[in-house]
Amino acid sequence: MEKINIGILGYGVVGVGVAKLLKQKKQLLEDRTGAVLYLKTIADIDTTTDRGLDIGDTQLVSDANLIIDDPGIDIIVETIGGETIAKAFILKALENKKHVVTANKALLAGHGNDLVKTARKNLVDLAFEASTGGCMPIIKSLRESLVANDIKSMSGILNGTCNYILTKISKDGSEFETALKDAQELGYAEAEPSLDIDGFDTAHKLAILNSLAHGMEINLNDIHVEGIRNITPVDIEFAKEFGYTIKLLAIGKIHKEHVEARVHPTMIPNSNPLSYVDTSMNAIVIDADATGQTMLYGHGAGMMPTASAVLSDIADIARNIISGTKRRVPILGYPEDNIKPIEILPMEELYTRYYLRFEAQDHPGVLSKISGILGENNISIKSVHQKGRKTNGKVPIVMITHIAKEAWVQKALKEISKTDSVVGDPVVIRIEEAAQE
Amino acid sequence: MEKINIGILGYGVVGVGVAKLLKQKKQLLEDRTGAVLYLKTIADIDTTTDRGLDIGDTQLVSDANLIIDDPGIDIIVETIGGETIAKAFILKALENKKHVVTANKALLAGHGNDLVKTARKNLVDLAFEASTGGCMPIIKSLRESLVANDIKSMSGILNGTCNYILTKISKDGSEFETALKDAQELGYAEAEPSLDIDGFDTAHKLAILNSLAHGMEINLNDIHVEGIRNITPVDIEFAKEFGYTIKLLAIGKIHKEHVEARVHPTMIPNSNPLSYVDTSMNAIVIDADATGQTMLYGHGAGMMPTASAVLSDIADIARNIISGTKRRVPILGYPEDNIKPIEILPMEELYTRYYLRFEAQDHPGVLSKISGILGENNISIKSVHQKGRKTNGKVPIVMITHIAKEAWVQKALKEISKTDSVVGDPVVIRIEEAAQE
Numbered sequence: 001m002e003k004i005n006i007g008i009l010g011y012g013v014v015g016v017g018v019a020k021l022l023k024q025k026k027q028l029l030e031d032r033t034g035a036v037l038y039l040k041t042i043a044d045i046d047t048t049t050d051r052g053l054d055i056g057d058t059q060l061v062s063d064a065n066l067i068i069d070d071p072g073i074d075i076i077v078e079t080i081g082g083e084t085i086a087k088a089f090i091l092k093a094l095e096n097k098k099h100v101v102t103a104n105k106a107l108l109a110g111h112g113n114d115l116v117k118t119a120r121k122n123l124v125d126l127a128f129e130a131s132t133g134g135c136m137p138i139i140k141s142l143r144e145s146l147v148a149n150d151i152k153s154m155s156g157i158l159n160g161t162c163n164y165i166l167t168k169i170s171k172d173g174s175e176f177e178t179a180l181k182d183a184q185e186l187g188y189a190e191a192e193p194s195l196d197i198d199g200f201d202t203a204h205k206l207a208i209l210n211s212l213a214h215g216m217e218i219n220l221n222d223i224h225v226e227g228i229r230n231i232t233p234v235d236i237e238f239a240k241e242f243g244y245t246i247k248l249l250a251i252g253k254i255h256k257e258h259v260e261a262r263v264h265p266t267m268i269p270n271s272n273p274l275s276y277v278d279t280s281m282n283a284i285v286i287d288a289d290a291t292g293q294t295m296l297y298g299h300g301a302g303m304m305p306t307a308s309a310v311l312s313d314i315a316d317i318a319r320n321i322i323s324g325t326k327r328r329v330p331i332l333g334y335p336e337d338n339i340k341p342i343e344i345l346p347m348e349e350l351y352t353r354y355y356l357r358f359e360a361q362d363h364p365g366v367l368s369k370i371s372g373i374l375g376e377n378n379i380s381i382k383s384v385h386q387k388g389r390k391t392n393g394k395v396p397i398v399m400i401t402h403i404a405k406e407a408w409v410q411k412a413l414k415e416i417s418k419t420d421s422v423v424g425d426p427v428v429i430r431i432e433e434a435a436q437e
Numbered sequence: 438m439e440k441i442n443i444g445i446l447g448y449g450v451v452g453v454g455v456a457k458l459l460k461q462k463k464q465l466l467e468d469r470t471g472a473v474l475y476l477k478t479i480a481d482i483d484t485t486t487d488r489g490l491d492i493g494d495t496q497l498v499s500d501a502n503l504i505i506d507d508p509g510i511d512i513i514v515e516t517i518g519g520e521t522i523a524k525a526f527i528l529k530a531l532e533n534k535k536h537v538v539t540a541n542k543a544l545l546a547g548h549g550n551d552l553v554k555t556a557r558k559n560l561v562d563l564a565f566e567a568s569t570g571g572c573m574p575i576i577k578s579l580r581e582s583l584v585a586n587d588i589k590s591m592s593g594i595l596n597g598t599c600n601y602i603l604t605k606i607s608k609d610g611s612e613f614e615t616a617l618k619d620a621q622e623l624g625y626a627e628a629e630p631s632l633d634i635d636g637f638d639t640a641h642k643l644a645i646l647n648s649l650a651h652g653m654e655i656n657l658n659d660i661h662v663e664g665i666r667n668i669t670p671v672d673i674e675f676a677k678e679f680g681y682t683i684k685l686l687a688i689g690k691i692h693k694e695h696v697e698a699r700v701h702p703t704m705i706p707n708s709n710p711l712s713y714v715d716t717s718m719n720a721i722v723i724d725a726d727a728t729g730q731t732m733l734y735g736h737g738a739g740m741m742p743t744a745s746a747v748l749s750d751i752a753d754i755a756r757n758i759i760s761g762t763k764r765r766v767p768i769l770g771y772p773e774d775n776i777k778p779i780e781i782l783p784m785e786e787l788y789t790r791y792y793l794r795f796e797a798q799d800h801p802g803v804l805s806k807i808s809g810i811l812g813e814n815n816i817s818i819k820s821v822h823q824k825g826r827k828t829n830g831k832v833p834i835v836m837i838t839h840i841a842k843e844a845w846v847q848k849a850l851k852e853i854s855k856t857d858s859v860v861g862d863p864v865v866i867r868i869e870e871a872a873q874e
Binding site: 025028034129136137140141148150215273283288290293296299304305309319320324325329330333335 | 469772
């Protein structure tokens with residue numbers, strides 16, 4: 001039986017998960033792939049901490065080059081994370097003609113185009129199913145299953161931390177800070193949570209998905225990103241009254257000449273299947289022209305779900321090796337020569353519907369003032385809700401708009417802020433209707 | 438650019454969809470696969486009816502052998518359906534060293550083991566993503582994405598006709614016959630609907646999924662199958678009161694030495710994501726040991742969703758051909774030598790919970806009589822519901838049991854039927870709790 005040698009860079013949570021799964025599923029993997037997937041070496045600067053796993057005759061070393069330069073190793077799994085050392089290691093591994101598997105979305109989103117070029121130059125594979133959506137097979141779906149589709153839109157819950165926090169606020173009315181603390185205590189959120197809760201992690205994933213969906217160069221910088229820090233129980237309560245749920249969504253849509261790509265808290269109606277995706281679960285709805293609406297749902301993170309996705313990449317590469325081939329499916333779903341830069345629509349050009357909540361002075365004429373300014377800016381109001389909850393002489397006024405242009409809304413809100421009718425900045429939550437079937 | 442020649446057997450709905458997609462997505466498919474996917478010939482006994490599609494220089498012939506025996510054709514797509522001609526054509530195509538793509542679940546469930554053997558003998562591929570779950574990538578997920586997982590359980594809504602009918606009864610209280618007629622008028626159900634509504638189509642799909650999930654020979658005959666003809670608005674109303682929804686589920690679970698495989702109407706709690714899958718949509722929840730619970734959701738049928746799945750198979754085989762390989766992933770997910778016969782648990786051995794509805798005589802002692810017989814048969818009752826709806830002197834008594842053995846329940850029901858306490862056969866609906874995370 002052919003033996004395929006594997007090295008793991010980074011022996012943290014994901015690295016341990018991969019090592020564990022390679023060990024636990026040794027027989028299953030042999031039965032299914034017809035190859036021995038042998039974990040030859042693991043490298044980590046910490047070679048002493050007990051990870052609670054007997055790795056048998058696998059070497060645990062502190063020098064990553066003992067893997068990267070080992071001519072006996074076929075596949076290198078990078079589970080270090082971050083964009084500095086991990087990038088250098090991956091580039092060197094690719095230069096050394098190793099196939100690389102990584103879960104590193106930050107690196108792919110920031111430097112993926114370079115990595116893809118290097119993999120191409122060296123005729124090796126670069127695989128990253130675990131980078132986005134954890135164990136949901138979203139990368140494989142876009143690269144393979146949806147091959148005959150134009151992807152019209154994608155909307156995904158791609159960060160379990162944010163989804164946990166929003167679920168918590170929604171279920172028990174917690175304030176954001178309380179819900180975040182709860183998530184941190186349960187291990188769903190990092191001590192430094194910004195990458196998750198400010199939407200950056202979701203944006204990394206959207207950058208990857210956009211590229212795969214449309215054959216476009218990876219473009220992180222032009223994605224509009226907002227996080228969930230400003231979401232309050234009040235807005236979630238209003239959303240419920242209107243039959244909506246608030247989720248942090250990654251939204252990607254194709255237009256004629258460009259792509260729409262944005263990450264922000266979004267109100268979705270209960271007819272959207274994403275509205276049922278709670279706790280730390282991830283899901284993505286893809287609307288493609290032949291398939292119509294499809295959804296994938298699963299654990300977006302965690303040791304074993306992530307390891308499962310890494311193993312699917314390892315098995316894919318192993319099946320290539322024993323079939324005598326490589327680079328069978330292009331890394332980004334399209335051969336590199338067919339990947340184009342596609343512009344991301346500037347956010348001001350977006351047309352959508354809006355939920356606007358103002359803290360208004362409780363005196364006559366305020367509503368007329370606000371709605372007047374909106375009207376002057378072409379923004380048509382679908383409904384106005386003004387009820388109870390008066391605090392310090394202020395009342396919340398909530399307005400749902402018809403479809404309006406982001407630039408108009410931003411201009412109107414600036415004008416409204418300058419009046420004495422409202423206090424502080426309004427809350428703006430964009431509304432996404434369910435995809436039409 | 439390499440040219441891959443394709444022939445289609447059967448120019449009905451799915452055949453037209455595949456031809457349409459090959460034409461519409463010619464450029465996209467070339468951009469993504471780097472090959473020309475050329476539809477050389479279509480065969481159908483009806484060569485005259487206008488299908489509304491300009492097929493250009495593709496030949497439309499009445500003799501399937503013009504495709505099967507054409508040495509220029511690489512991939513044959515079978516969209517005839519049924520188990521007679523289709524089987525003969527596929528076997529001959531495989532013998533002629535053609536790769537075959539089919540959506541024919543009845544054939545695969547009934548004769549798949551033979552087809553797999555023939556494909557192996559002739560070293561060609563047999564692909565069938567479109568056979569189960571339409572455009573949901575369930576076949577690819579089981580064969581590739583979940584490669585490092587033991588599949589603990591699968592539960593799926595795999596027949597859009599049944600799901601449409603059950604949704605209709607649930608939403609507007611229609612009787613079964615009315616809902617069926619409505620489904621027929623809308624084209625969701627055939628004039629002869631038995632294959633769908635009696636559960637056989639779902640069983641075909643479960644037989645395929647079981648094989649892929651566990652590396653077992655395809656076994657249709659031992660799957661327990663019940664359809665939805667006896668589902669009434671009354672039962673759906675009771676289900677709602679208990680927080681349940683009734684769905685026709687395909688259920689597959691692995692035990693130590695055997696698998697559990699059954700198709701029947703099932704009550705599932707609203708915490709189960711399948712409970713939100715309405716109309717003709719399909720979905721499957723897979724509980725695997727590394728990933729935990731994942732779900733796929735999408736159109737299970739229809740011209741273009743089915744064609745999309747067929748095209749994903751064609752592209753897979755095309756990518757093999759231009760990579761100079763074939764049979765890269767085993768047809769059933771495991772190399773044929775590793776596929777074992779695994780016994781399906783006899784239904785009487787099943788342990789689950791039950792919803793039982795009796796039409797009881799409205800006189801004292803009836804409840805005691807029924808519950809006495811259940812108790813004598815080890816069946817412990819969780820709750821009893823007896824309310825209103827008295828018709829012709831009968832009242833419905835509904836009981837929810839704790840976990841009990843199917844054999845005990847069948848025996849008890851027989852005994853209860855022999856008493857004068859109830860009229861007619863009781864309604865028995867098994868209850869499936871949400872998978873534990």
